[in-house]
Amino acid sequence: MQFEMKNVSKVYQASEENKVYGAKNINLTIKSGEFSALVGPSGSGKTTLLNLIAGLILPTEGTLSHGGKDITSFSLEERTQHRLDYMGFIFQDYQLLPVLTAAENIEFPLQLKNIDQKEIKERVLWALKQVGLENMGHRFPRQLSGGQQQRVSIARAISTRPQLILADEPTANLDSKTASDIIELFKKLNQEFHLTFVFSTHDQRLIDQVRTVMYIKDAQITETRINNNV
Numbered sequence: 001m002q003f004e005m006k007n008v009s010k011v012y013q014a015s016e017e018n019k020v021y022g023a024k025n026i027n028l029t030i031k032s033g034e035f036s037a038l039v040g041p042s043g044s045g046k047t048t049l050l051n052l053i054a055g056l057i058l059p060t061e062g063t064l065s066h067g068g069k070d071i072t073s074f075s076l077e078e079r080t081q082h083r084l085d086y087m088g089f090i091f092q093d094y095q096l097l098p099v100l101t102a103a104e105n106i107e108f109p110l111q112l113k114n115i116d117q118k119e120i121k122e123r124v125l126w127a128l129k130q131v132g133l134e135n136m137g138h139r140f141p142r143q144l145s146g147g148q149q150q151r152v153s154i155a156r157a158i159s160t161r162p163q164l165i166l167a168d169e170p171t172a173n174l175d176s177k178t179a180s181d182i183i184e185l186f187k188k189l190n191q192e193f194h195l196t197f198v199f200s201t202h203d204q205r206l207i208d209q210v211r212t213v214m215y216i217k218d219a220q221i222t223e224t225r226i227n228n229n230v
């Protein structure tokens with residue numbers, strides 16, 4: 001499934017005379033199986049772009065399509081269902097529920113789908129294995145390191161078998177070695193399962209690990225670079 005943005009702008013209206021562009025005339029195509037990063041400083045528009053792709057916010061201008069479907073024409077319910085069916089999310093602060101174990105956190109989105117309990121258990125074990133935490137399912141988030149918590153959130157994101165994974169500064173709270181390991185895990189999942197990745201970062205050191213790097217500044221994509229050796 002290909003994702004396309006055509007002439008997309010998002011204007012935030014803080015007050016009558018105070019308008020801020022979160023995205024300005026963005027054109028981009030994310031091909032199926034793409035491994036890409038949005039790189040730019042704080043306030044450049046990374047979160048806005050990811051939220052637009054996710055259908056969490058609507059553009060002020062322009063169109064977005066996913067798998068040939070115009071998601072700007074969807075109702076709120078349709079956008080929510082589309083997200084649940086095709087997308088997985090990873091956040092800077094992991095967003096794990098502290099009262100649930102790692103396994104229960106991974107199970108959570110699966111319970112929102114119409115999947116039988118036996119398959120849910122199988123998928124949780126599969127997802128824990130993919131992120132290298134097969135023996136940690138019983139632990140609570142507070143009993144895990146930051147890198148391990150992010151692995152649980154990755155397991156949760158892939159457990160629904162999405163097509164597209166969106167990650168907003170997934171390594172911002174991690175040291176550089178752990179951050180690099182997380183990007184390697186993304187790459188493994190990208191290659192093994194043909195999962196499409198778009199993640200944002202302001203860490204220039206990670207960009208060598210990424211095939212398509214989109215530089216973003218003042219709400220605009222200023223340059224797109226392809227690393228052919230990735």
Ligand SMILES: Nc1ncnc2c1ncn2[C@@H]1O[C@H](COP(=O)(O)OP(=O)(O)O)[C@@H](O)[C@H]1O
Nearest residue numbers: 012014020021022041042043044045046047048
């Ligand atoms: N809800 C909002 N209301 C008003 N302005 C916003 C809102 N969200 C983001 N912005 C503005 O949009 C621009 C891009 O922000 P954002 O997408 O959060 O960038 P980044 O994720 O790269 O830090 C910034 O100028 C920011 O202040």
Ligand SMILES: [Mg+2]
Nearest residue numbers: 046047048168
């Ligand atoms: Mg942001």
